[in-house]
Amino acid sequence: MADDEKNPAREVITDYAQAHFRYFRTADGTVYAQRNGHPVARPMRSQGTTGSHRQELMVGLFRDGRGVFNGTALKEALDLIEALALTEDVQPVHIRVAPGFDGATWLDLGRDDGQSVRIHPSGWDVAVPDPREVCWRRTQLTGELPVPAKDTDGKGIDLLMRLCNFANAETECLAIAWLLGCLEPSVPVPAPFLTGPQGAGKSTGGRMLVRIIEGMSGDLRRAPKDEENLIAAVAAGWVTALDNLxxxxxxxSDAMCCIVTGIENVKRALFTDGDVFRVGYRRPLLLTGIDVGVIRPDLAERLLPLRLERPRVRRTEAELWAEYTEVLPIILGSLLDLTVKIRAVEAETPTDLRMADFARLCAQLDAATGLGALTAYRASLDDLNDDVIEGDLLAQTVLRHADTIEPGAAQRMTSTGWLHCLTTLYTGEDYRPLPKGWPTTGKVLSDRLKRLQPTLAARGVLIDSGRTKEGRYLEMTRLQAPPPHEQGQAF
Structure with a gap:
């Protein structure tokens, strides 16, 4: 094609694109295209297994009678549009859940017409959000949700509990609290770990919880072999569910901690020498398994154990999922009703728990319903601390030594001195061999004790460090009484 014919084609495409689409950039510099009046945005550079902007632009030009253009004209037009978009205001894009105006949040139903749920303390309704308020990003993992039912009178929660095999009422209220947390884009939620005997329906229960948020296409996955693949899966959806761990x-374990509380990853941009791109993520995470062995203390603070039991009556997969599909609009409607109810309730934020936002949500749920979610959450953390201690011989030895310290008293030594003291206590008079992984230097011991600090503090033993003129030291203090939250935890 001659040069004088290229310019008109490029101008036709550019004029059509600017008339029918809105272009903007995100904080990391990615340019998105959004059809006028529609909340779904597509990245300019995506090849688009769910439909790229280049494809939708070509289809629009053809259907509106503007013609079929070659790749060179399209590329030149899109390069110009992308350059112009870099001067526009920054706006974030969201997957599934997003903050809105006036304290509202939005839930993407994954529908082609863009209909979403607006959740506000005054109520919820289904509407198409203003593109300048919410921009949705869709991926292959974005499934379609049914339009939630109105006026359910809470029946959906009861229907869900009857379909799942939760062991007791405490587990049920923790599952409800987690689902409520998934609808809060600014609240980090602990990762529920569905556990129980073989045949308890852990995978099925996990799928049911996930599909309330992700639609019927949501499913469980095997844990990726490396952190990079895990991050890719997490970034493409809202709830990430890993099965049969x-x-x-x-x-x-460290990657899961980052997913739950949030982190930013910086990588070199492809085909460049110095450019980088940033990927920030924080997502709800769900795990299933019978037993994962030793749990590290930092992950234990971010877990939410949900115990299941074997059902007395077995049902076929077809019957179970047919009923679930039928009642899913009612379940979602009841969950939205409960979300509105708890957002209208004020509650104090517990200051002694790591996941303070989730603890406050549990307190709001208790104030609105009287379920006792916060008490159940504290008890679950206490059980996880027991699991950490039972799997860590060093923690057990520290607690044995702490029993020899007077309540309220402190004992101070160098890290090397503590290593000798704890090693002697463990080996005993019969000099039993040290287990694999036992600290070999004072520095290693100091690092291990720092990681165990929250677990030991929950058992009334404080580990602190400092420096004097003589050098660095570790100090062990035994509290006079258990921490306040451990008192009166019985249901």
Whole structure:
């Protein structure tokens, strides 16, 4: 094509694109295209297994009678549009859940018409959000949700509990609290770990919880082999569910901690020497398994154990999922009703728990319903502390030594001195061999004790460090009484 014919084609495409689409950039510099009046945005550079902007622009030009253009004209037009978009205001894009104006939040139903749920303390309704308030990003993991039912009178929560095999009322209220947390874009929620005997329906229960948020296409996955693949899966959806875990490597455990509370990852941009791109993420995470072995203390503070039991009556998969599909609009409607109810309730934020936002949500749920979610959450953390201690011989030895310290008293030594003291206590008079992984230097011991600090503090033993003129030291203090939250935890 001659040069004088290229310019008109490029101008036709550019004029059509600017008339029918809105272009903007996100904080990381990615340019998105959004059809006028529609909340779904597509990245300019995406090849689009769910439909790229280049494809929708070509289809629009053809259907509106503007013609079929070659790749060169399209590329030149899109390059110009992308450059112009870099001067526009920054606006974030969201997957599934997003903050809105006036304290509202939005839930993407994944529908082609863009209909979403607006949740506000005054109520919820289904509407198409203003594109300048909410921009949705869709991926292959974005499933479609049914339009939630109105005026359910809470029946959906009861229907869900009857379909799942939760062991007791405490587990049920923790599952409800987690689902409520999934609808709060600014609240980090602990990762529920569905556990129980073989045949308790852990995978099925996990799918049911996930599909309330992600639609019927939501499913469980095997844990990726490395952190990079895990991050890719997490970034493409809202709830990430990992099935049948039997072992957690330190790397996977650390990655899960980052997913729950949020982190930013910086990587080199492809085909460049110095450019980088940033990926920030914080997502709800769900795990299933019978036993994952030793749990690291930092992950234990971010877990929410949900115990299931074997059902007395078995049902076929077809019957179970047919009923679930039928009642899903009612379940979602009841969950939205409960979300509105708790957002209208004020509650104090517990200051002694790591996941303070989730603890406050539990307190709001208790104030609105009287379920006792906060008490159940504290008890679950106490059980997890027991699991950490039972799997860590060093923690057990520290607690044995702490029993020899007077309540309220403190004992101070160098890290090397503590290593000798605890090693002597463990080996005993019969000099039993040290277990694999036992600290070999004072520095290693100091690092291990720092990681165990929250677990030991929950058992009334405080570990502190400092420096004097003589050098660095570790100090062990035994509290006079258990921490206040451990008192009166019985249901």
């Amino acid at each position: 039997s072992h957690l490597t330190p790397e996977l």
